[in-house]
Amino acid sequence: MSTATRTATSDPAGRPSGHATPRPGRASRLRGRPGFYRSYEQELALFNTRPKQVGVAVLVAFGLLMPWVLTDPLLQTLAVAFVFAIGALGLNIVTGLAGQVSLGHAFFLGIGAYTAAAISGDPEGRTIGFGITFLPLWLIAAGVVAAVAGVIVAPLATRLRGLYLAIVTLGLVFLGEHIFKEWQDLTGGAGVGREAATPEMFGYAFDEDNTFLTQDQNLYLLMFVLLLIFALFARNLARSKVGRAFAAVRDRDVAAEMMGINLGRAKLLAFAISSFYAGCAGALLYTITGFFDPASFNLLLSVQFIAMVLIGGAGTVAGTIMGALFISLLPSLTREVPSYLPFISRQVTDIPNVFQLEQILYGLLIVGFLLFEPRGLFGIWIRIRNYWKSWPFSY
Amino acid sequence: MIAFLEAFIRGLGIGSVYALLAIGFVIIYKSTGVISFAQPAMMISGAVVVSYVVPAIGFVLLPGLAFIVAMLIGAIAIAALALGVERAAIRPMVGRPVFVVAIITIGLDIAIRVVANGFIGLGARPIGDPWGLTRFSIGDLQVQWRHVAMMITTALVLAVLFWFFRYTRFGLAMRAAAFDQEAALTQGVSVGSVFAMSWAMAGGLAALAGALLATGAGVDQQMWIVALAALPAIILGGLDSLEGAVIGGLAVGVVESLVGSYQRQFAPWLGDNFAVVSPYMLMLLVLLARPYGLFGTPEVKRV
Numbered sequence: 001m002s003t004a005t006r007t008a009t010s011d012p013a014g015r016p017s018g019h020a021t022p023r024p025g026r027a028s029r030l031r032g033r034p035g036f037y038r039s040y041e042q043e044l045a046l047f048n049t050r051p052k053q054v055g056v057a058v059l060v061a062f063g064l065l066m067p068w069v070l071t072d073p074l075l076q077t078l079a080v081a082f083v084f085a086i087g088a089l090g091l092n093i094v095t096g097l098a099g100q101v102s103l104g105h106a107f108f109l110g111i112g113a114y115t116a117a118a119i120s121g122d123p124e125g126r127t128i129g130f131g132i133t134f135l136p137l138w139l140i141a142a143g144v145v146a147a148v149a150g151v152i153v154a155p156l157a158t159r160l161r162g163l164y165l166a167i168v169t170l171g172l173v174f175l176g177e178h179i180f181k182e183w184q185d186l187t188g189g190a191g192v193g194r195e196a197a198t199p200e201m202f203g204y205a206f207d208e209d210n211t212f213l214t215q216d217q218n219l220y221l222l223m224f225v226l227l228l229i230f231a232l233f234a235r236n237l238a239r240s241k242v243g244r245a246f247a248a249v250r251d252r253d254v255a256a257e258m259m260g261i262n263l264g265r266a267k268l269l270a271f272a273i274s275s276f277y278a279g280c281a282g283a284l285l286y287t288i289t290g291f292f293d294p295a296s297f298n299l300l301l302s303v304q305f306i307a308m309v310l311i312g313g314a315g316t317v318a319g320t321i322m323g324a325l326f327i328s329l330l331p332s333l334t335r336e337v338p339s340y341l342p343f344i345s346r347q348v349t350d351i352p353n354v355f356q357l358e359q360i361l362y363g364l365l366i367v368g369f370l371l372f373e374p375r376g377l378f379g380i381w382i383r384i385r386n387y388w389k390s391w392p393f394s395y
Numbered sequence: 396m397i398a399f400l401e402a403f404i405r406g407l408g409i410g411s412v413y414a415l416l417a418i419g420f421v422i423i424y425k426s427t428g429v430i431s432f433a434q435p436a437m438m439i440s441g442a443v444v445v446s447y448v449v450p451a452i453g454f455v456l457l458p459g460l461a462f463i464v465a466m467l468i469g470a471i472a473i474a475a476l477a478l479g480v481e482r483a484a485i486r487p488m489v490g491r492p493v494f495v496v497a498i499i500t501i502g503l504d505i506a507i508r509v510v511a512n513g514f515i516g517l518g519a520r521p522i523g524d525p526w527g528l529t530r531f532s533i534g535d536l537q538v539q540w541r542h543v544a545m546m547i548t549t550a551l552v553l554a555v556l557f558w559f560f561r562y563t564r565f566g567l568a569m570r571a572a573a574f575d576q577e578a579a580l581t582q583g584v585s586v587g588s589v590f591a592m593s594w595a596m597a598g599g600l601a602a603l604a605g606a607l608l609a610t611g612a613g614v615d616q617q618m619w620i621v622a623l624a625a626l627p628a629i630i631l632g633g634l635d636s637l638e639g640a641v642i643g644g645l646a647v648g649v650v651e652s653l654v655g656s657y658q659r660q661f662a663p664w665l666g667d668n669f670a671v672v673s674p675y676m677l678m679l680l681v682l683l684a685r686p687y688g689l690f691g692t693p694e695v696k697r698v
Contacts, residue, residue, distance in 0.1 A: 101494050159686045163430045167626045171675035182666030356509045363506030
């Protein structure tokens with residue numbers, strides 16, 4: 001895109017713009033030249049090339065068809081992966097786009113999960129609950145409460161840079177885990193847990209079988225549609241004024257400040273939006289399994305999100321979703337390994353077992369991708385695309 | 396008063412282990428500009444090596460001597476491991492953003508820890524130290540031998556480090572490289588070997604810390620979380636200050652121990668085990684007042 005020719009100063013007829021020419025956004029495209037833009041609006045469009053438009057449409061149609069193709073357990077895995085993708089998109093905004101390293105994503109996820117669970121929980125139950133099961137309400141509330149927490153943390157972030165920030169957000173995870181374990185009225189306490197939010201809207205329960213769809217098909221479709229909404233918003237944010245400000249802060253904060261970007265406000269906003277995503281993801285994540293424990297929101301969860309963003313490709317929406325799907329489907333893949341390598345056991349008590357393999361793979365994948373393909377899965381895609389774009393002269 | 400003193404000494408003991416870990420973090424940070432999140436894995440691997448070496452050499456040497464020799468062997472082994480890790484995964488990343496390198500060390504930490512956990516097994520693994528939980532008394536004061544051993548070891552290590560940085564050529568080279576990498580390069584300092592050396596030293600220190608922490612109860616899979624308590628310590632002291640690391644480590648140890656003794660009595664609403672997270676609380680409070688820690692150099696922005 002950066003190499004694309006820009007001809008915004010004149011319209012196709014060669015007259016200078018500003019006269020009574022057609023709106024530049026409507027400028028026609030040249031056939032067979034997808035990288036050739038005739039206006040800024042064209043380049044900044046949400047899906048700026050025809051192949052992108054077609055590709056996204058095909059992927060969405062494909063995704064919507066899946067519930068009638070795949071088995072229910074696989075659909076459930078994919079639904080979880082979609083929720084992880086929503087959370088990873090949030091981390092991508094603060095880390096990939098605004099360049100602020102956050103190891104505290106699990107903390108905001110937890111806040112969202114408990115807000116949603118408390119709002120939709122049974123008022124008569126063992127843990128706090130208000131009995132409002134309307135999905136949009138608890139989803140947005142979870143996001144907003146997490147965003148408020150993000151805003152509270154952000155003043156620290158604006159004072160600290162780089163690795164200081166990473167360590168402070170790491171401390172946040174430990175503090176959060178402690179609070180979640182101790183606030184037993186809300187969370188049920190360690191080892192006990194509480195029931196998650198109920199996904200219900202206008203009397204339609206997503207977590208139950210009905211005459212048309214099974215529970216897993218319902219949840220898959222719900223999460224898929226929500227992921228689409230969140231991804232669209234994230235992509236839109238990246239091309240807006242705010243998103244460009246974030247990128248400027250990431251690339252060089254001093255220069256960004258000189259250009260009139262209020263650093264404090266940009267970082268605050270980045271943390272707030274990222275936490276909103278995390279809160280929503282936390283609220284949704286456990287509706288699939290129905291139950292969750294305060295020990296879930298640990299450092300490993302944060303690291304998983306980092307791995308998703310980095311393996312997928314930091315700063316890109318498509319890459320982050322790829323990374324989230326990849327990392328979430330990794331356990332299902334490693335479970336199959338013992339069939340091919342019999343010395344790896346399926347039992348936790350044996351060594352080596354699949355769980356160890358899975359963890360080692362997390363670690364080595366992060367290291368390997370950063371060493372050999374820093375742009376992640378998205379970078380691999382770009383390389384494949386460029387190879388075929390210029391084929392047969394691909395050198 | 397006796398209870399307070401006992402908690403204080405306990406805190407100094409554990410705090411001196413935090414100081415060892417914190418020095419490792421600071422040495423790597425000063426020479427490479429990166430925080431190595433792989434230190435917990437190094438620490439736990441060190442404890443594992445010691446727990447296997449002690450029984451192997453135990454029949455030749457006295458029990459106490461066997462543990463000391465095993466600690467040295469463990470430190471050298473983990474230093475070698477750290478050298479390998481640095482060469483394979485960190486050196487190729489020279490010049491890349493520090494954040495990316497830090498994330499690589501997280502990946503390394505996960506991978507190494509899985510292997511170490513495989514050798515530990517599910518329960519706690521005794522490390523074969525001669526002290527266990529035995530104690531001696533001065534008047535009414537009861538002190539655990541292991542805490543004394545921690546303080547003595549840390550004091551010895553600090554003395555060696557002081558001598559190394561002050562009086563050896565390579566120590567001078569490391570200080571020069573930490574001060575200004577390019578200037579050091581032009582003066583003939585091999586910055587590559589400084590990187591390698593800093594990782595090896597940090598690995599060795601982490602191994603010592605792991606062996607000391609595992610005295611008493613043995614080494615288990617959860618011990619790596621303790622190593623992260625050294626992070627508040629270095630933040631307290633400032634990321635680039637060795638003295639700060641020692642003071643921060645001791646402070647964190649003492650605060651943790653005092654909170655553990657008194658919090659249930661005075662602030663039960665903070666919940667059980669608040670002592671474990673108190674270092675992070677302390678870190679947040681200090682950072683609100685001083686964004687670069689107590690002894691860290693403020694980063695000067697030149698526009």
